[in-house]
Amino acid sequence: MDGKIIVxxxxxxxxxxxxxxxxxxxALALEGNKVAVVDMDIGLRNLDVVMGLExxxxxxxxxxxxxxxxxxxxxxxxxxxxxxxxIPASQSDNKDVLNPEEMVKFGKMLRRHFDxxxxxxxxxIERGFENSVVSxxxxxVICTPEVSxxxxxxxxIGLLYARSITPKLIVNRIIPQMVENGDMLSHTDMVDVLSxxxxxxxxxxxxxxxxxxTGMPLVLQKNxxxxxxxxxxxxxxxxxxxxxxxxxxxxxxIFKKIRNKLGIGG
Amino acid sequence: xxxxPRGPLLAxxxxxxxxxxxxxSKAESSEVFEKSAVRFKGxxxxxxxxxxPEVSPEVLCQELDRLLSSLNHPxxxxxxxxxxxxxxxxxxxGEIAAYLKKHYGVSSAGPPETITPGTxxxxxxxxETQTKDTEESVRRREMDSSSWHxxxxxxxxxxxxxxxxxxxxxRNHLVILGDVNPGAEVMAGGDILIIGSLLGTAIAGQxxxxxxxxxxxxxxxxxxxxxxxxxxxPPSSPGKxxxxxxxxxxxxxxxxxxxxxxxxxxxxxxAR
Numbered sequence: 261m262d263g264k265i266i267v268x269x270x271x272x273x274x275x276x277x278x279x280x281x282x283x284x285x286x287a288l289a290l291e292g293n294k295v296a297v298v299d300m301d302i303g304l305r306n307l308d309v310v311m312g313l314e315x316x317x318x319x320x321x322x323x324x325x326x327x328x329x330x331x332x333x334x335x336x337x338x339x340x341x342x343x344x345x346x347i348p349a350s351q352s353d354n355k356d357v358l359n360p361e362e363m364v365k366f367g368k369m370l371r372r373h374f375d376x377x378x379x380x381x382x383x384x385i386e387r388g389f390e391n392s393v394v395s396x397x398x399x400x401v402i403c404t405p406e407v408s409x410x411x412x413x414x415x416x417i418g419l420l421y422a423r424s425i426t427p428k429l430i431v432n433r434i435i436p437q438m439v440e441n442g443d444m445l446s447h448t449d450m451v452d453v454l455s456x457x458x459x460x461x462x463x464x465x466x467x468x469x470x471x472x473x474t475g476m477p478l479v480l481q482k483n484x485x486x487x488x489x490x491x492x493x494x495x496x497x498x499x500x501x502x503x504x505x506x507x508x509x510x511x512x513x514i515f516k517k518i519r520n521k522l523g524i525g526g
Numbered sequence: 527x528x529x530x531p532r533g534p535l536l537a538x539x540x541x542x543x544x545x546x547x548x549x550x551s552k553a554e555s556s557e558v559f560e561k562s563a564v565r566f567k568g569x570x571x572x573x574x575x576x577x578x579p580e581v582s583p584e585v586l587c588q589e590l591d592r593l594l595s596s597l598n599h600p601x602x603x604x605x606x607x608x609x610x611x612x613x614x615x616x617x618x619x620g621e622i623a624a625y626l627k628k629h630y631g632v633s634s635a636g637p638p639e640t641i642t643p644g645t646x647x648x649x650x651x652x653x654e655t656q657t658k659d660t661e662e663s664v665r666r667r668e669m670d671s672s673s674w675h676x677x678x679x680x681x682x683x684x685x686x687x688x689x690x691x692x693x694x695x696x697r698n699h700l701v702i703l704g705d706v707n708p709g710a711e712v713m714a715g716g717d718i719l720i721i722g723s724l725l726g727t728a729i730a731g732q733x734x735x736x737x738x739x740x741x742x743x744x745x746x747x748x749x750x751x752x753x754x755x756x757x758x759x760p761p762s763s764p765g766k767x768x769x770x771x772x773x774x775x776x777x778x779x780x781x782x783x784x785x786x787x788x789x790x791x792x793x794x795x796x797a798r
Contacts, residue, residue: 411690411709418689453707453725455687 263294265367265377266497267396269420269427271412273383275404276432279468279478281380282310283487284400286477287494289344293375296335298347300392301382302357305349311338312475313346322350322357325366331373341477345374355388367395376497385419393420399427400459405434405445414454428459430493435464436510447507460493462486463508564589573606573632575622579613583621590622594630606635677797688712688726699798708748717741717798723766727751736773741783745769752778 268281278301285297298321299307308314316336324334324347331347338344350357370377379396382388393399399420403413413429420427431447438444451458465486471478478487479494485508495503563578563586577586606626608619614637623635682696683703690709694700700714703721710726712718717739718730724742729751731738736753744766747759752771757778768783781788 407708414690414707414709418692421689453705455705 263371263373263375263377264397265370265379265395266398266400267379267381267393267425268400268402269381269389269392269416270383270402270409271385271416272404272409275402275409276462276468277383277402278307278310278380279472280400280402280430280432280462280490281378282307283478283490284494284497285311285344285346285378286338286341287479287491288376288378288498289338289341290479290491291494291498292343293498294343294345294373295376295378296345296347296370296374297378297380298370299349299380300388301380302349302388303351303354304382305351307380308336308346308348309475310472311346311477313338313348317348320348320350322353325358325362331369335373338477340480355382355386355391358391360390360394363391363394370395385416389416389419393423393425396425399425400430401427401454401456402430402432403450403454404432405439405447405450407445410445410450410453417454417456426456428457429454430460430462431458432462433464434461434508436508440510458505459496460489461505461508462489462493562589564593566593573604574609575606576609576611577618577622579610579615579618583618583625586618586622587625590626591629604630604632606632608635608637610637679797682714690726706742706747714738728771730771739770739772739788741768741770743768745771745780747771750778750780 268277268284270277278299281297285295289295297307297311299305300321301307302322305320308317313336319329319334321334323329324331334347335345336348338346367377379392381392401413401417401420403409417427429451431450434447435444439446447458447461463485465484467481467484468478468486470476471481471484471487478484479491481487489506489508492503492506563581565576567574567576575590581589606623608622610618616637619635619637626632626635680698681701682694682699683701684694685703687704688694688702688706688710690707693711693713694702695713697715699716699719700712701719701721702712705722706712706720706724706726706728708725711729712720712724712726713729713732715732716730716735718728718741720728720740720742722742723744724740724747726747727749728740728742728747730740731753732751734753736755738752740747740750740752745760745768749759750757750771752773755773755776755778757771760780769780770783770786770788771778771780772788773779
């Protein structure tokens, strides 16, 4: 088996890297891939909480990298989603316990055991970032429609290009109503500045909060717009490039559209 | 930009051997020149020979022989000006001119043509200079240091996008075919031209060239610096308009490039 490693990164914190990693991991596993999600935010682990697996952690990524345990022991199997494994971060260490050379070796081992490995990169561009991207084949940059997030994403894209990784963009937390009113950056503005391939648009969704708190995978929730968006992104990642990128629309505008089509009102 | 003194036509004599010696002496010390009784400078097929009037004609001739043999440059048909400095010793000039005509076959030799107003040209030269007048003025313009003919304008030309956190610095001018994102910094000793959007910080004319400009097809910088002046990014104009920033009365001013057309009034192309 020779899988690929995809790093999920953003530069800025709090834009939804961890949610995206958990959701995409579950969605890719539902598509039939053997998926591992690796939390590289050592010292501030939270991917396990989002996935509802915190009570099953025995070994963590530091143990696996250092050889204190086998990869199989560190990889926690998700019970709701088949073929999904979590390799949690260590909560007691800091980012300096790992170095890039070790991570390259660890990446090779991961590729042998899994089809797709998603790495949840910590915020920032220091050692934790380096450890996360050093073994990656592809990268997903998560960015919210905020000037500060775009700035940091731009920096990270530059760093990824410097490592010969061509990143793809996910715009997260779009509020269609605000975009229409001109109060929020539109995804076209963001693509103009960042100039990388767009792979998905995710709408702001209350289900994310529920899913994070309950540990229930977002993609398994019905009527979750964000969950559907992540499933479509997973399909595109899986090589199904025909899946169209849907631009989130506000309810109001859909009615408007229908009205316009019927020729009623203005 | 530095101006060479206008006036006598001066340029490095374009013979390989000669330019070699010129370079060397320039590099080593100017004293070598100061002490030697004979000095060469030239342009095209004209050679200007400066003589030390204190030295006897025989010694000067010897010195000429020595230098010309080392230059290994035939003076056949060359036109030579002989300059004796302020003394303007006509006898000496005549003697050396005769010597050069006899031994080196130069086509004409005489006192230097000066462009300084008020100095009259010698009668023997007038007819020749008149016919060459237009040619001469063109040549003089070309010799002007600001003309592009003899200037190499140093430009760093890049293509691509300068992203946040990236820094591009050029010793002289900088041209970027692409965009400069917010958080990026472009710096230059001279002008900065962005053939694309400028959203980041542009620092032109470093350290003290206040004649530098910053131009972009889509001018929305975070900050602009020219020389020692700093300006926060101007409120962006609606639409994409070609604008440029320059220093005007100790202020950085942004204008529409096509409307202001700042270089349209220059009489002929000039190197920047």
